[in-house]
Amino acid sequence: MVAQIKTVSFQGLDVQTVDVQVLMTSGLPKVTIVGLPERAVGESKERVRGALASLGLMQPPAHVSINLAPADLAKEGTHFDLPIVLGLLVEMEVLAPDCLQGLLAMGELGLDGSISPVVGALPAAIHANRLGLSLICPEAQGQEAAWAGPELDIIAPRSLLALMKHLMGRQQIPRPKVRSSDQIERRPALDLRDIKGQETAKRALEITAAGGHNLLLIGPPGAGKSMLAARLPGLLPPMTAEEALSVTMVHSLAGTLTEDGLVSSRPYRDPHHSASLPALVGGGTKAKPGEVTLAHLGVLFLDELPEFDRRTLEALRQPIETGAMTVSRANAHITYPAHFQFIAAMNPCRCGYLSDPGRACSRAPKCGQDYQARISGPLYDRVDLVLEVPAVAALDLGLAPSGDASVVVAERVLRARELQARRFGQHESQTLLDKPPVNASLEGDRLEDHCALEPDGRRLVAEAAEQLNLSARGYHRLLRVARTIADLDEQEMIQRLHIAEALSFRRLALA
Numbered sequence: 001m002v003a004q005i006k007t008v009s010f011q012g013l014d015v016q017t018v019d020v021q022v023l024m025t026s027g028l029p030k031v032t033i034v035g036l037p038e039r040a041v042g043e044s045k046e047r048v049r050g051a052l053a054s055l056g057l058m059q060p061p062a063h064v065s066i067n068l069a070p071a072d073l074a075k076e077g078t079h080f081d082l083p084i085v086l087g088l089l090v091e092m093e094v095l096a097p098d099c100l101q102g103l104l105a106m107g108e109l110g111l112d113g114s115i116s117p118v119v120g121a122l123p124a125a126i127h128a129n130r131l132g133l134s135l136i137c138p139e140a141q142g143q144e145a146a147w148a149g150p151e152l153d154i155i156a157p158r159s160l161l162a163l164m165k166h167l168m169g170r171q172q173i174p175r176p177k178v179r180s181s182d183q184i185e186r187r188p189a190l191d192l193r194d195i196k197g198q199e200t201a202k203r204a205l206e207i208t209a210a211g212g213h214n215l216l217l218i219g220p221p222g223a224g225k226s227m228l229a230a231r232l233p234g235l236l237p238p239m240t241a242e243e244a245l246s247v248t249m250v251h252s253l254a255g256t257l258t259e260d261g262l263v264s265s266r267p268y269r270d271p272h273h274s275a276s277l278p279a280l281v282g283g284g285t286k287a288k289p290g291e292v293t294l295a296h297l298g299v300l301f302l303d304e305l306p307e308f309d310r311r312t313l314e315a316l317r318q319p320i321e322t323g324a325m326t327v328s329r330a331n332a333h334i335t336y337p338a339h340f341q342f343i344a345a346m347n348p349c350r351c352g353y354l355s356d357p358g359r360a361c362s363r364a365p366k367c368g369q370d371y372q373a374r375i376s377g378p379l380y381d382r383v384d385l386v387l388e389v390p391a392v393a394a395l396d397l398g399l400a401p402s403g404d405a406s407v408v409v410a411e412r413v414l415r416a417r418e419l420q421a422r423r424f425g426q427h428e429s430q431t432l433l434d435k436p437p438v439n440a441s442l443e444g445d446r447l448e449d450h451c452a453l454e455p456d457g458r459r460l461v462a463e464a465a466e467q468l469n470l471s472a473r474g475y476h477r478l479l480r481v482a483r484t485i486a487d488l489d490e491q492e493m494i495q496r497l498h499i500a501e502a503l504s505f506r507r508l509a510l511a
Helices: 044-054 081-091 121-131 139-146 160-167 199-211 225-230 241-254 277-281 310-314 317-322 366-372 394-398 406-424 444-450 455-467 472-488 496-504
Strands: 003-011 014-025 030-034 063-069 103-105 134-136 215-218 299-302 324-329 332-337 341-346 385-388
Touching (some): 003 121, 014 081, 044 081, 063 081, 081 160, 121 241, 199 215, 199 225, 199 406, 199 472, 225 299, 225 341, 241 332, 406 472, 455 472, 455 496
Parallel strands (some): 003 103, 215 341
Antiparallel strands (some): 003 014, 324 332
C-alpha cells in the first residue's frame, strides 16, 4: 500500500500542490526520491533517517521509493522532510494510514527530531485553506500560518515526537493564536521636523507620497537626501489588511519575516550600490525575489545612484513601469509583484560639490556631465519628480524646527489618496500584480478622463511640451504629478499653478 500526503511547491508566489507518495518494498536497502528533486530535497533521506533514529526507530532494511508528483514539476526546498517522514511512518505501520487524510505538511527535520522553520508558510497556509485541508507546519511559524484565516486548522508541533503523539490521539497540540494587527508593534515613523530647512524637498516628498510617484534627489553630501528618503514611509497611508497579507506573503517566501508573522509597516529597502543584478531585481539559481519585490507596496531607495552597475540600473526600467518583475530561467518564468515607490539620490558630480558656491568643483562642468551621464535617458524619463537639494548652511542647523510634522503631512496625503481611490472606483488592488489606485498608475483613457485642465493650464502644458521637448512619457508624467498637486489642494480641475509646480520638479537634463 502506498502512503500519501500532500505538500506544496513554489513557483514564485504561485503555490502548487505536490503529492508525496511513499512505498516500501522488499529488495536492497535503499531510498530513492524521484520527481525532479533538487539537491536539498535529495538530502531529505539523511535527515529523515537521523530524525527516526533519535526516536529509537530504525528504518527497515527495505527499498523505499518516494515519488513527488507531478513528476515534471521541479521540487526545491527542505520543507519536503516532514511529509516524507510521515509517509514513511505509515509504511512502517507506526501511524495509521487514515491519519494523513486531509493534511498538507511542510517542515525541515533536524537530526534530533526537531522541526525547523521553512520558507513560504503563509502562502502554503492560504493554499491549504483554499483546498479545505489542515496544515502541519513548524511551531515557530504557527502565528505566520494563522494569518491565513481563523477557519484553517493548523497543527504546529515543535518536534516529530510531538506530532506523532498528536496524530495518534495521545496529545493535543493547540492551534496557534494570532495576535490582532493592533497588537503588533510598528516601527515609529521618522519625523520631517527632524530635518532643518529643505522646505521645497519636503513639499516634493509630500507630492511623491500622495500620488505614488518616483523621486530623484540631487545634491552635495550632507544635504539631507538620505534623511528625506527615510521619512517617506511615515507619510504613506497605513496598509490595508489585504496589502499587509500580500506583503507578508512576499517576505515569507524570501525568509525575512519577523516573529510576529505579519509585515504591518510599509517596507523600506535601501540596498548598497554594490548590490548585484540578482540581488536587486531577483534571480539566481532558484529565481528568488530581489529588492524590488521586497519593497512591494513600500519604498525602494537607491543612494549614490550612478555608482550602481549600469546593467543593474537598466533592469529597473521594467518594474518601475509595470509594477512587476519577471525572472526567466531555463525551466521557469516567474513574475513577482514590484509595486514600489522609487526614490533615488545622487551627488551632482563625483566629488559632490558641483555648483556649490562654497566648495566649487575643480573639474566643472565636465566632472558633472560625465558623472550624471551614467544615468540613461530611458531610466531618467521614468522619474516623475527631480529636485536639486542644496546644502544646508551651518547657521541654519541651529534654528528651531520648521514645517509640518510627518503626522500632519500624512493626513493630507491620506485625504489625497482617498480621492484617488474613489476615482479608481476601488479601495485596494484586486490581485498581487494589479497596480495600486494612485495617480502614478493613471494611463490611457483614464489619464485623459481624470486630468481635466483649465484653459490657462492647458496652454501652459502645450508651451512646456514644445519648449522642453517632452517625450510622450514625460508629458504623461507631468499630468500625473499635476493631478496629485490638485488632489492635495482638493481641486477637481487642474489649474495653471498646479502645472507650474509640477514643471518645477522636472529638468531638461541631468547635466
